[in-house]
Every structure is written in structure tokens, then in C-alpha cells.
Amino acid sequence: MREAMKNAEVGDDVFQEDPTVNQLEELAAKKAGKEAALFVPSGTMGNLIAVLTHCQRGDEVILEIDSHLYYYEVGSISAVAGVIPRLITGDKGIPDPQGIKMALRDENIHYPKTTLICLENTHNRAGGTITPPEVIEEICRLAHQRNIQVHLDGARIFNAAIALNIEPALLVKNVDSVMFCLSKGLSAPVGSILAGPKEFIQRARKNRKMLGGGMRQAGILAAAGIIALEQMMERLKEDHKNARILGEGLAHISGIKVDLETVQTNMVYLDLQESSMDTYQFLPKLAKYNILGSPRPPTKVRLVTHYGISEEDIYATVRAIKEIFS
Ligand SMILES: *Cc1c(COP(=O)(O)O)cnc(C)c1O
Numbered sequence: 001m002r003e004a005m006k007n008a009e010v011g012d013d014v015f016q017e018d019p020t021v022n023q024l025e026e027l028a029a030k031k032a033g034k035e036a037a038l039f040v041p042s043g044t045m046g047n048l049i050a051v052l053t054h055c056q057r058g059d060e061v062i063l064e065i066d067s068h069l070y071y072y073e074v075g076s077i078s079a080v081a082g083v084i085p086r087l088i089t090g091d092k093g094i095p096d097p098q099g100i101k102m103a104l105r106d107e108n109i110h111y112p113k114t115t116l117i118c119l120e121n122t123h124n125r126a127g128g129t130i131t132p133p134e135v136i137e138e139i140c141r142l143a144h145q146r147n148i149q150v151h152l153d154g155a156r157i158f159n160a161a162i163a164l165n166i167e168p169a170l171l172v173k174n175v176d177s178v179m180f181c182l183s184k185g186l187s188a189p190v191g192s193i194l195a196g197p198k199e200f201i202q203r204a205r206k207n208r209k210m211l212g213g214g215m216r217q218a219g220i221l222a223a224a225g226i227i228a229l230e231q232m233m234e235r236l237k238e239d240h241k242n243a244r245i246l247g248e249g250l251a252h253i254s255g256i257k258v259d260l261e262t263v264q265t266n267m268v269y270l271d272l273q274e275s276s277m278d279t280y281q282f283l284p285k286l287a288k289y290n291i292l293g294s295p296r297p298p299t300k301v302r303l304v305t306h307y308g309i310s311e312e313d314i315y316a317t318v319r320a321i322k323e324i325f326s
Helices: 002-007 019-032 043-054 097-103 133-145 157-164 198-210 219-231 236-251 279-287 311-325
Strands: 036-040 060-064 084-088 114-120 149-153 177-181 192-196 267-271 294-296 300-304
Touching: 002 219, 019 036, 019 177, 019 192, 019 219, 036 043, 036 198, 036 219, 043 114, 043 149, 043 177, 043 192, 043 198, 084 097, 097 133, 114 133, 133 149, 157 177, 157 236, 192 198, 236 267, 236 300, 236 311, 279 294, 279 300, 279 311
Parallel strands: 060 084, 060 114, 114 149, 149 177
Antiparallel strands: 036 192, 177 192, 267 300, 294 300
């Protein structure tokens, strides 16, 4: 990636004159099976642009209660896009189409206009869990019957596609827009993609500029993104295999609970509830072994497998955690 970045041909992307960004956007649209795509600095900005482009101020957006868009994006959809979230609960991050149907209200002078449903695949806070294509399809059918759009936060959509062994485009074919990250598992240093119909992406491009996301010689970053899409997808299997080994290894340690049913992709969530430690007591002990996890207080910790972590590192991690609990 560093080599490709060094050699990238560039231009001014605000004027759509950066050949490397244009190439990335074309490739990304093709991978997603959508008409057009837009390179954005982050997944958070990509999601916000999607909401801004689909909705008017005061509109209602339906979201799963633990979705990244609601939980981790600084309230941007309300603070910036001016929409009102309506939350539904999911099972392992998967919303029940019936639950969504119940949340869709008939037109009434008292109600906000519902314009958008947001889904997340894989689901971060639920443990990297996969929403199956038939659930997405059913939700899209319900939404489209009522002229409601569906946006997919697919930050890790390629993890879902690789785990299901299907084309990513098949997983997103019914949604109106999708955001996915070139960073994270695909290992690019910067950047995400928003993909959808051509006319939608044209309006999204203007909203990106409004948010300060119009970039100049961004081909330097796009060059890494092209490698992410062309060469880094297959390697996600390695992360999934490692997460599985890690989950199974840790599930045997007394004091730790791992719900192996949620270990479907590249994440393992530990629950320390039955031990004498909580999240913030455990993480510094783990850090002493040079192993970092994300806090999910009060008693949970998220571990993520990624590029540069070998199977041997996984065994070393299991040994380290055994030692902490012995
Ligand atoms: C990481 C993530 C994002 C945001 O991406 P950033 O590039 O970190 O802003 C959005 N949604 C999900 C599900 C994520 O995991």
C-alpha cells in the first residue's frame, strides 16, 4: 500500500479530476453492484452523508438500539442532519422484520415522516454478527412498499460476505445505499465508501463538500483503497479463523464467558461477570502482555483479530489470559 501511495497519479478530487480516486470509486461501485460510489474520509462521515442525502430535517429514521450509527457517532444524525431516531431492538444485532413493521406508523398529522431505515452488517456491538440476506431482503420489501429508503452501515460488509461465502453485491442488492470501510479488516490507512444510485451519489457528493470532506490530491489515499478492495478481501478468512480459535480457547477459562454463537467473523466478546474483575481491572493486566482490547463496561471486553496477527499470536493471547485468571 505504501508503494502504491507513493506512485499514485493524482489530481484535484473536488473537481473529480483525481484519476486514482475516480478509479477507486468505479471499482467500489462495481464491488457493491451499485451505479456509483463516493470516497469519504471515514465511515462515520459516510453514514452521516447517507442520512443527510436520504432525509429532510425532522424526518424519522428507524435504527437498531445498539447500532453504530446511534451509539458511536456522536449523535450526528440529530445534531447535523436534524432527524429523529426511532429505536427498535434486535436479536444479536439482527432486527426482526415484524418489529420494524410494527414501528412503521400510518400517516397522521401528529407524526414525523419516516424516510429511512438503517441496518448494520456485520453488527459491531453484537459481536460482529451477520444479518442474513433474506432478513435484509424482507426489511427492504417492507420499506419500499411505503416509499421508505434503506441504508446499510456495512462498515464490515466484506466480513459478512466472506463468512457467508457469497458476493458482497448479493448482500446489498436490495438496499438503497451502503457504506463500507476500506480501513479496519481491509487494512487501508484511511477511507470509506458510500455507494448507491448515480443521482443519490451526486447529491451525496455535495453533502460531503458541505461537511468539509471534499479532498484535493486524495489519490494518495485512494491508491491504498484500491489494494484494499482488490487484494485484502480473501485475507479476512484468516481473521475469522483466528477469532474462532481465540473464542474457543477463552471459553474454557473459568471466570470468562464467551457466547460462541456470536463469534461469526473477526470479533470475540468476553464477559467477566463471573470473575472478580471488571472491564477496567482486566484491560491494564492484558496490556502488560502487549494485547489491547476495547472496553465494553462494566464487565465486557471486545477483542478483534486483524492484519498482522498470526495464529501463534492467538495461542499466546489465550495463554496470557489464562495466566491472568490463574
Ligand atoms: C467503524 C464503524 C463505523 C465508522 O467508521 P469510522 O471510519 O471509524 O468512522 C461505522 N459503522 C460501524 C459498524 C463501524 O464498525
